[in-house]
Amino acid sequence: MEHYVTLSIFRTIVSYFILMVVTYHLGKQVNAHKNHNNFAISITLGSFIANMGFDTNLKFFPMLAAFLTLVILYFIMSAVSSNSRRFRKWLSGQPTVIIENGKLLDSNMKKVKYTLDHLNLQLREQGIFDIVEVEYALLEVSGNLSVLKKSAYQPVTKKDLNLAQPNQKNSLPVELIMDGVVIDKNLNASYSRQWLGKELDHRGVEIKDIHYAVVGTNGSFFIDLYQDHLKSPVDKE
Incomplete structure (x- = not known):
């Protein structure tokens, strides 16, 4: 019994550091789960690491080989998608227009199984309680809603008030x-x-x-x- 506990602890520690190294090199997009591909790879990597760490019935090195194969496959697909817009659109998906010119697109909402309750919820999260304010709304692949308000409801900027200073520059803190x-x-x-x-x-x-x-x-x-x-x-x- 003690042997299995020690083995599990050792495998968990090794698996954790392997995951940290791999996710560091995979990039920030994977961590953000911004599209279908990144979401799938994150879930799968997590499953591999969990089995590598806790399931002592599975041999560690075959699992590690499968894990690294998946990582290499991701890098290959990323390289191909960076040079092919068509493949990138298929791999990452595209946003869905939910509101166009202030009109709800019912057919698009049905395609992505997006309800009015979801729409109103995400509009409220952006401080919009009246749908009449919205000109365009797009449901991103990440599940976030991007909204363009009608011009009458957009906030006033310094440029609108002729307060903008063209020579003023801001920098990072x-x-x-x-x-x-x-x-x-x-x-x-x-x-x-x-x-x-x-x-x-x-x-x-x-x-x-x-x-x-x-x-x-x-x-x-x-x-x-x-x-x-x-x-x-x-x-x-």
């Missing part, structure tokens, strides 16, 4: 301190250690007191301290 430690790899010519030191001196704080510090997309510098000095913080999750 730059995290400089996390958990009281400076993230050296994110320091650069614009945000050097000297610049960081001056900013902290100006605010009268030290690195060890900082929970999180980041330069925002618009260049603003945000600091969160471990001690927030709130008199009555809300104690709710």
